[in-house]
Amino acid sequence: MPETLTTDRLTLRTFRDDDADALFDLHSRPEVQRWIGDGQPMTDVAEARASIPRRRDVPYPPPQGIWAIDLADRFVGTLLLKPIPITGSALAADPRNPELALDSPEVEIGWHLHPDVWGRGIATEAATRVLDHASGLPRVVAVTHPDNEPSQRVARRLGMRDEGLTDRYYDTTTRLFVLER
DSSP: OOEEESSSSEEOOOOOGHHHHHHHHHHHHHHHHHSSSTOOOOSHHHHHHHHHHHHHHHHOTTTTTEEEEEEETTTEEEEEEEEEBBHHHHTTTTOOOOOHHHOOOOEEEEEEEEEGGTTTTTHHHHHHHHHTTTTTSSSOOOOOOOOOOHHHHHHHTTTOEEEEOSSTTTTTTTEEEEOOO
């Protein structure tokens, strides 16, 4: 389980079973999901409920984890710091090395926020706190949908370098940002 982290406004904590309704509210919204994975919104709170153990009981070594983001005791989103699976042409370049997809040496940071709090600096604040917590990681990447300019601005505010488009992750084309320390 990830360590609880705080800022002046936020608490980043382990997911709880009672987060299901708020998590469903977040991931059932087309305006949120259009930037994530296949773009399909959740259609039933049971999907959110089933995802909580995967978010809570993460197998990633510290300082990695998946955090629920609370603003004034209200769930507003998710912050993740986890291995990013290498897929697509990068994996095809070395098909004898299937662990690239499973045990990626690269760590991804990402955020998903409720539209009610977009534009308030919450993604930047939460990500900054997690990056401070994970200051021993020499390299962190972020990938965004190529058209997700708000998330790209967050990555730039975090000091991440825009490396352009890539098909290295998630079997899709994304814009890659890199933070090397």
